[in-house]
Amino acid sequence: MIVFLHDPLFGLTLTVGAYAIARGIHSRIRWLHPILSSSAIILIVLALLRFPIAEFQGEVGLLTTLLGPATVALGVPIYKHRRLIRERVASVLISVLAGSVTGICSAGALVLLTRGSHEVLLSILPKSVSSPIGIEISRSLGGTPELSVMFSVVTGVLGGVLGPAFLYRSGLRDPVSFGLAMGSAAHGFGTARSLQESETAGSFSALAMGLSGITTSLLFIPLYFWLG
Template identity: 40%
Template sequence: MTPWSETPLFGLVATLVLYELACRVQRRWPLALLNPVVLTIAALIALLQLAQIPYDHYRHGGDLLLFLLGPAVVALGLPLYQRRAEIVRQLRAIVLAVLAGALGSVLSACGLVLLCGGDRLLALTLAPKSVTTPIAIGIADTIGAITPLTAAVVVLTGCLGALIGPGFCRLIGLRDPLAMGLALGTAAHGLGTGRMLEIHRGGGALAGLAIGLNGLLTALLIPLLLWLLEWLGVLVG
């Protein structure tokens, strides 16, 4: 008989139960650091380590939840549709802002890796860090990056953005909820969007738009930038 921990049901049930508990903790102590996603990730890591359960066993069920990320991103189209007139009026500014964010994300990630002595492979792995997980994994596979590490960095980026993003925006004087939503969606994809929806529905709608735009632009930009940097000799070897 197959142990329960090796069935897809284990990863699915463990994630959902721990997330529900994390949500209750966050409702009891409504602190930004107690983000339910962050708490769930930490609890899952602790559970697998303490019970000595291989990650591959958990992944059988975890992949079911990963599959749902695609429909979840599509579902963000509803608040976008509700604010379509406002979005159309500002579409040019929105696209330019997300393009700047996509460029900044890719160049800063690759630049920091190279400045710290990292190699080409690590730079490529971190390049799509601000793109939603399904798109980031596709980009990583295409450019020959370390796909599991890319996925981990994407989740870490989203968690960090959800935790400190709103506070950082206010610190630098960015208080308009729509602009804040655009920034969080571009930098912290789904997790940042989820946090923004808690703060302001309109800002969450723009964050959802930014997820799609950033994914599209980054998927187009990374191969182009890769070719350019290799032509310049920056990413050789």
């Protein structure tokens, strides 16, 4: 058992196994996102075994590396729906801009209401974009990249879990609008959830996620001088 724990396959086995269990739980409890439950399973196992987080991260490096090709692969459904995207280009641009502005303003309002520190403010502002982009924005502003990753993941998980129910109750059924909302607010997690909804929703969510990263980065140019 001790030998297996220090084998590089331990981290991969735990991650894949936890996700498989989480998918089974999700089939019975639909509101519980697999990412949320699988993360909880992994953390509980690591805590019980007193396994170092740093060592675990090294063992799952292969999965982290595969995130790049997986993200690029999102371009396939975008290309398949290029005609519909051209027809709805105005809606896409307006939605992404509105989502990016709302994401920044809501983060700032949350910190002000809770009387958070200036460091927390700089770290949480890019919460609605994917972690790699959020890290660079946070670092440029003088925030803490580690906090930015946490805020980005929490935002994505909450958006993936609560977003669909909120959109359904709001009467939104259009897959294009669904995808744009999820991709703009919950980046990768929202896109994964949108792909479960339909390929059209997933395509527009992936497009919104990419455009939101660009738009948010541009919006932070004047904020950099104001907050710096």
